[in-house]
Structure formats: structure tokens, C-alpha cells
Amino acid sequence: MxxxxxxxxxxxxxxxxxxxxxxxxxxxxxxxxxxxxxxxLDSGFFYVIGHDISEDLINEVFVQSRRFxxxxxxxxxxxxxxxxxxxxxxxxxxxxxxxxxxxxxxKEGYYIGVEALEDDPxxxxxxxxxxxxxxxxxxPGWRTLMEQYHKEALxxxxxxxxxxALALDLDADFFDRPKMLDEPIATLRLLHYDGxxxxxxxxxxxxxxxxxxxxxxxxxxxxxxxxxxxxWEIVICKDKDARPQIWEFVPPLKxxxxxxxxxxxxxxxxxxxxxxxxxxxVDGRERYSIAYFVEPSHECVVECLPSCTSxxxxxxxxxxxxxxxxxxxxxxTHVDLSSYHGPQTPKKEQ
Numbered sequence: 312m313x314x315x316x317x318x319x320x321x322x323x324x325x326x327x328x329x330x331x332x333x334x335x336x337x338x339x340x341x342x343x344x345x346x347x348x349x350x351x352l353d354s355g356f357f358y359v360i361g362h363d364i365s366e367d368l369i370n371e372v373f374v375q376s377r378r379f380x381x382x383x384x385x386x387x388x389x390x391x392x393x394x395x396x397x398x399x400x401x402x403x404x405x406x407x408x409x410x411x412x413x414x415x416x417x418k419e420g421y422y423i424g425v426e427a428l429e430d431d432p433x434x435x436x437x438x439x440x441x442x443x444x445x446x447x448x449x450x451p452g453w454r455t456l457m458e459q460y461h462k463e464a465l466x467x468x469x470x471x472x473x474x475x476a477l478a479l480d481l482d483a484d485f486f487d488r489p490k491m492l493d494e495p496i497a498t499l500r501l502l503h504y505d506g507x508x509x510x511x512x513x514x515x516x517x518x519x520x521x522x523x524x525x526x527x528x529x530x531x532x533x534x535x536x537x538x539x540x541x542x543w544e545i546v547i548c549k550d551k552d553a554r555p556q557i558w559e560f561v562p563p564l565k566x567x568x569x570x571x572x573x574x575x576x577x578x579x580x581x582x583x584x585x586x587x588x589x590x591x592x593v594d595g596r597e598r599y600s601i602a603y604f605v606e607p608s609h610e611c612v613v614e615c616l617p618s619c620t621s622x623x624x625x626x627x628x629x630x631x632x633x634x635x636x637x638x639x640x641x642x643x644t645h646v647d648l649s650s651y652h653g654p655q656t657p658k659k660e661q
Contacts, residue, residue: 320597327561328541329351330354330569335470336361340477347471349476351572355587356541359530360567362467364460369532369566370502372460373599375453379421379445380503380599388418391651396422396498396641398443402505404646408520408590415646418591423457423499436609437634438496460502461499463597464530464603468497471528471570472605478617479580486527486607494608496526496633499601503536507598518598519591521556524573525640526606526633531569536598539569542588558590575606575636578628581619609634 331350337343350357379387384401392398400422403415427439433442444454472486479485486492504518518538531538540558561569577586590599607613614630 326559327537327562328354330357330561331483332358332564332567332637333471333474333570335359335467336358336363340474343478344474347474351475351478351584354541355572355585357570358469358564358567359467359570362470362568364467366566367458368456368463369601371456372532372601373476373534375450375456376421376503376599376601377499378450379453379501380419382445382449384454386449389650390421390445391423392645393440394648395424395440397424397440398422398437400645405644406520406646408517409521411512411515412517412520413491413515416517416591417510417593418502418504418518420503421501423461423501425461425495425497426458435519437638438498438606438609456550457655459498460601460604461497464499465492465495465497465605467493467568468495468528468530468603468605470510471530473582474595475576476530479584480615480620481616487643490606490611491607492527492605496606496609496637498604498606500604502600502602504591504593504598506593506595506602508593509657510592512592517590518593521588521590522644523577523586524571524604525637526573526575526604528573528576528605529571530603532601533563535563535565536593536596538591538593538598539600540590541593541603542590555590561589573604573606574640575613575633578631579616579619580612581615581624582627583619606637607633615661 331346333343333347344567362421387399390398392400400420402417406412406415423442426442427434429441468517469487469492472484472492475481510517537560539561542556542558542562567581572584572586574586576584611632612630615626620626
């Protein structure tokens with residue numbers, strides 16, 4: 312493992328770390344489960360390859376993501392995210408680490424969720440509803456491509472969830488049942504970090520502030536620009552608030568995914584598997600990534616699994632529904648939509 316350095320390093324000073332790599336095409340399920348379990352216990356991050364999503368499809372999503380973010384700001388703002396978290400998120404829209412950030416995140420994004428038409432009863436739920444799509448005149452084929460990727464990423468997520476279930480001594484299909492990943496809140500988010508803003512942790516400036524993800528797992532595809540960092544206090548003492556924080560870069564993996572665990576899995580596993588703090592620190596180069604956030608259904612009750620508790624290790628977290636948890640986290644980290652409709656234009660630095 313690479314040497315560790317204090318958290319107040321500049322974007323170029325931190326070291327890189329090695330992660331376990333899970334090959335989903337490996338017929339040796341026991342080996343894959345063992346590698347995944349060790350990663351979940353150690354860092355909450357691992358690579359995934361052998362997922363059968365074509366490299367051409369992934370590359371085209373990056374190409375089309377760039378095409379969207381290159382549009383004029385006023386065109387992107389016509390697709391500003393709505394209350395269902397569908398659409399465009401401007402730079403500084405999100406503030407993930409208010410204790411350490413002087414502004415919000417220096418990134419822009421685009422949310423694409425599970426499609427539910429307005430007359431579908433499911434559309435009444437907080438994180439379901441129609442997606443917002445760029446006009447076919449502006450970006451032809453964009454919607455079809457993103458829907459295809461969304462479908463493929465969900466397939467891969469379910470395969471990873473089976474290994475996680477086995478690692479927790481559960482039935483392989485535990486997470487693929489009704490009210491779980493059978494009706495998921497799965498969100499594709501395109502992300503763009505502009506090259507004009509260099510991160511400086513000593514000044515509270517980040518591409519993306521330190522946070523843990525909210526759901527079950529996240530699949531991340533990145534370009535070849537390094538930026539993602541993981542903090543290692545989680546490995547040392549299992550405490551997200553430990554100081555000093557020690558950060559290392561996670562190298563990109565062409566054709567593969569960086570996968571990390573979310574808060575709901577931490578709650579399910581009673582802290583056995585932990586959601587790990589991570590952030591993005593950019594060095595002035597433009598950076599693109601494709602995140603796919605996987606959560607269970609709205610009604611799913613997230614509570615301690617029987618295999619993760621005992622008389623000596625009682626449940627650490629109260630039961631909560633997925634919709635309740637997600638709604639609060641999104642409210643805590645995003646700018647109120649009403650702020651975009653006042654006399655001032657949204658903050659934007661690019």
C-alpha cells in the first residue's frame with residue numbers, strides 16, 4: 312500500500328492507493344466474494360471489471376456528457392434540476408462539507424433517474440417522475456444513449472449486490488427482492504469539473520467536498536484525470552471524525568468501475584461495512600466522471616441485518632425508510648431551488 316500523508320496536502324502531493332479488483336466474469340464466486348468482503352472491511356472501495364458493458368458505450372457516454380456541458384449556461388439552466396432531482400445542477404449547487412468548504416462544490420452535474428411518467432402513480436414518490444431531457448434538435452440520440460447506460464449500470468449493480476449479500480452471509484438475492492433493488496431509486500449523474508478552478512484544501516476549495524454516499528453502492532466511471540481521494544482514518548479506527556485525516560488518490564481504471572459503499576449499507580451491516588469519506592481534488596485540468604447511485608425502493612426499511620448483530624453488538628442505527636433518509640440528505644446538501652428564481656443569477660465560476 313502506498314505511503315500515507317496528512318490531509319492538508321495540495322492536489323499533487325497526496326499519494327495513490329491500491330484497491331482490490333473484483334472480476335464479475337470470474338466463475339469462482341467464493342474468491343470474488345472474499346476479495347469484495349476484504350475491501351468492504353478495509354476501505355469500502357474496490358474496482359470492478361468483467362461487467363460486460365462495452366467500452367464503446369462507456370466512451371460514448373463521456374462524449375455526449377461533454378457535449379451537454381459545453382452548451383451555453385442559459386441552455387443548461389433551462390433544464391435546471393426540479394424537486395424530483397432530475398436535470399442540471401450548476402457549479403456551487405451542492406455543498407457536501409460545510410465545515411471545511413468556503414463555497415460549494417466546483418462541479419456541475421446532470422441527474423437522470425428511473426423514468427416514471429406523470430400519470431404513473433409511482434411518479435408521486437419523491438425520487439420518481441419524468442426525467443428532463445435536452446431537445447433532440449440540440450443533442451440527437453442523447454436520451455436513448457443515457458437510458459441504455461442507465462439500464463446496463465443497474466444490471467451491473469445487481470450483480471455486485473449479490474456478492475455483497477454473500478459477504479454478509481445472506482442469500483445471494485437478498486438485495487434483489489421487492490421493495491429493494493426490484494424497484495430501486497437508481498440515479499445516473501454526469502459530472503464535470505472545470506479546468507479553471509484548482510482545488511486547495513488549505514483554503515477550503517474543492518472540486519467535491521468530503522462526504523460519504525447515501526445509498527447502497529455507487530458505480531463510478533472516470534476519465535484519465537486523477538482527482539478522487541479517499542480518507543484512510545476509516546481503516547485505522549473506524550471513525551469518520553478522526554484527525555488528522557489521511558488522504559490518498561484512487562487511480563482511474565480504464566474500462567472498469569470504482570465502486571464504493573453507501574450509508575444505507577453501513578446501517579444494514581451495523582457498521583461492519585462502512586461508507587467511506589471521499590472527495591475530489593483537481594489540479595486545473597478539466598475532469599469528467601459518470602456516477603451511478605444505487606438505492607433501494609422508497610418504502611424499503613433500512614435496519615440492522617440479523618447476521619450483523621449480537622448480544623455484544625446491538626443495533627447502532629434506528630430503522631429508517633430509504634425515502635426519508637435520502638430526502639433529508641439531499642435537502643442538507645443542495646441549494647434551495649427557490650434561490651434560482653430570485654433577482655440574481657446562480658453563482659457560477661468556470
